[in-house]
Amino acid sequence: MVDVIMSIDQASLIESKSFWQHAYGAYTPNPPLMEDLKVDVAIVGGGFTGLNTAWQFKKDNPNARVVVLEAAIVGFGASGRNAGFSTKMFGLEPEVVLLRWGKQKMIDAHHYLKLAVAHTRSLIEQNNFQSDYQHSGLVRASYSKQQLGRMKKTYEMFQKLGIDGDMRWRSAVEFQQDFHSERFAGGIYESDTGYLNPCKQVRALKSLAESANVSVYELTPVTSVETTSSAVLVTTPHGKVTAEKLVVATNAYSRQVPGPARLRSRQYPLWTYQIVTEPLSNGQWASIGWKDRQSFGDNRQMLHYFRPTADGRIIMGGGDAITYRTEPMEEVSAPAAWRHCEDHLKWIYPQLKNVRVDYRWGGPVSVTMDSAPEISFIDGERIIYSGGCFGHGVALTHLNGRTIADLLEGKKSELTEFWIVNRKSLSMSSDTLSFLAGRVARQALKSWDWWEERSLKK
Ligand SMILES: Cc1cc2nc3c(=O)[nH]c(=O)nc-3n(C[C@H](O)[C@H](O)[C@H](O)COP(=O)(O)OP(=O)(O)OC[C@H]3O[C@@H](n4cnc5c(N)ncnc54)[C@H](O)[C@@H]3O)c2cc1C
Structure with missing residues (x-):
């Protein structure tokens, strides 16, 4: 149970934001972070990206301390609201991706997404998620x-x-x-595509991560991020986290994450x-x-x-x-x-x-400006950011969690070689211009x- 008195603002963060959440019924979030912590990996954002990353990393590193800090409740963002298509679609339009990135990158993206659909399906089947998955095309x-x-x-x-x-x-x-x-x-x-119930999926991912001893704090907005030579310092209203590494898994919300200036200009x-x-x-x-x-x-x-x-x-x-x-x-x-x-x-x-x-x-x-997603180191290798999934992030974010876990471990893998990882991206420097x-x-x-x-x- 949440043992702090909830403000009106907090109550609105828990309210259903989609049919999926509404149909799921009442949900009690985990308590917010109320102490200072030292961890190996902190993750900002409790959507598909954040929870998949947390679970994959913790599975490989059982002794690591891993926390997820979510401003509202898990699945508050796109992960709890989407249409649930687990597809091989990538970026904006196929023609635009081809024009901007060329044939080979288009083929590589297709293979990554094919793997992503298979990965999402097997995650569901192996862990017996009850997220209504149908592989119906x-x-x-x-x-x-x-x-x-x-x-x-x-x-x-x-x-x-x-x-x-x-x-x-x-x-x-x-x-x-x-x-x-x-x-x-x-x-x-x-x-070779499917669909799922995103709210059931994101809550099943939370349970899976918690069963591996990931700590998930909800109602815990990150209010500042600061990098020192030895750690990343993350502030929340009632506790600070000192982390070896930080993953910014905030996708469409990334402009409002306080911290490195580069985060602001990645996407809109x-x-x-x-x-x-x-x-x-x-x-x-x-x-x-x-x-x-x-x-x-x-x-x-x-x-x-x-x-x-x-x-x-x-x-x-x-x-x-x-x-x-x-x-x-x-x-x-x-x-x-x-x-x-x-x-x-x-x-x-x-x-x-x-x-x-x-x-x-x-x-x-x-x-993003250049019609493709990205996973990037921000200001050195302590911070990894993921975003720009367009409307095609369900399968993608599940596999990106695996890819980010490899990056956190400093591993080179087939996944970390995928060209969206540390790609040169175009920035959207002016808010007004991006909006217009x-x-x-x-x-x-x-x-x-x-x-x-x-x-x-x-
Ligand atoms: C209406 C809709 C339909 C879609 N349909 C599909 C579809 O059918 N198929 C498909 O493939 N894709 C679809 N998408 C896209 C897909 O849902 C997203 O790409 C994917 O869910 C992104 O997951 P994420 O974890 O990266 O981000 P999110 O799920 O958005 O998670 C980011 C989280 O970060 C939290 N956060 C933000 N700021 C802070 C902070 N300062 N401190 C702490 N936490 C913070 C937010 O509260 C949020 O929970 C759709 C998206 C929408 C909106």
């Missing part, structure tokens, strides 16, 4: 002729690079048979929003097909992502992505984005026009979608 769908044309080129690119092993092209007729909607113009079925948060329907009846599911219950991503610039849940609902997210300038990051509700998600679901499936939306939420993804660039890009991408979809029936 991903469908990449197009609605218009123009989108289909682009997707064909993307598919040919995957084929040329030899990274299309689990992909099959499917026509509009096949889509119609499988998904009982006339909106789809065709696209790609990809079999972009908010994406989701809705979930009430559970569909058997009759409603029969009316829409979708018998293999795959996850979906479409081929728009402002993509939508949608998937079934274990209790028979549909989650629909995306269609817009918004940058804000509130600092520290505040929860901003987005009625227009939620309305858009609901309209889009009912546009695909008029059969569901009377289905109720039960929950609406949003969360921040971490975006986000707004301009959003408008341009929305216009692109309008153009490609102008002939579609509304």
Whole structure:
């Protein structure tokens, strides 16, 4: 039990921030840090990255003292709010990654992500996580002729690079048979991906880390980080931590972590929003097909992502992505984005026009200037930062935890050789410019979608 009186601010950190947390029910966080500690590794951030790193490192080094310091509760950030797709998607768009990073790095990224999906799945199976994992594949769908044309080129690119092993092209007729909607113009079925319940997953990771004697402190914001020649000094409201090494696993929140200036300029948060329907009846599911219950991503610039849940609902997210300038990051509700998600679901499936939306939420993804994630040493090798996962961080962060554990141990491995590790990254030095660039890009991408979809029936 938390043995300090909780303030209103703290209570709001525990409140459900997603359907997943809401459906999970009441949660009691671990007590905050209330003493000074000396540890081998301190980790800021209790999401997938932080908890995977903590567990992997502790497993290899049972005598090491490892702490996770989480400002709110585990899974407060993107890890407890996402759509749960465990996919091989990487960075921004495949074409942009290819253009910026070239063929070999694109192929290497694909192999890392393939490993990441397998790693996440085996972690779940070996540790008997009850996180509703389904390895049911991903469908990449197009609605218009123009989108289909682009997707064909993307598919040919995957084929040329030899990274299309689990992909099959499917026509509009096949889509119609499988998904009982006339909106789809065709696209790609990809079999080697899955999805999970992110809240169950992040809480199972917390238990796993704790079972290995990692100490997880919740309601413990890190308020300063200072490096000396022999340690990293971390301050929190009621205790200080002196650590041999520090991992900053704060992804989209990294601009607000006080400390090394380089942390501020690594990435920018972009908010994406989701809705979930009430559970569909058997009759409603029969009316829409979708018998293999795959996850979906479409081929728009402002993509939508949608998937079934274990209790028979549909989650629909995306269609817009918004940058804000509130600092520290505040929860901003987005009625227009939620309305858009609901309209889009009912546009695909008029059969569901009377289905109720039960929950609406949003969360921040971490975006970099050069369209790829990074894991980097910051000011020497005592601090490791991880971020920039875009909307594709579920599988990635699980494997990144293994990679960061290797870096902490000073090991060279196949993983630490992956090119996002200590890559040269472009910095976003000006907040105003990053914010404005986000707004301009959003408008341009929305216009692109309008153009490609102008002939579609509304
Ligand atoms: C709405 C949404 C949908 C998404 N859908 C998908 C998807 O389907 N598939 C996919 O692959 N990816 C998806 N993503 C992205 C994915 O969720 C993230 O890439 C991933 O969860 C990042 O994990 P993380 O541990 O690095 O960061 P987070 O989970 O964000 O964890 C960072 C933690 O740091 C804490 N923190 C911040 N500052 C401090 C501080 N000063 N002191 C202490 N703690 C601090 C925060 O409270 C937070 O808990 C989605 C993201 C969002 C927002």
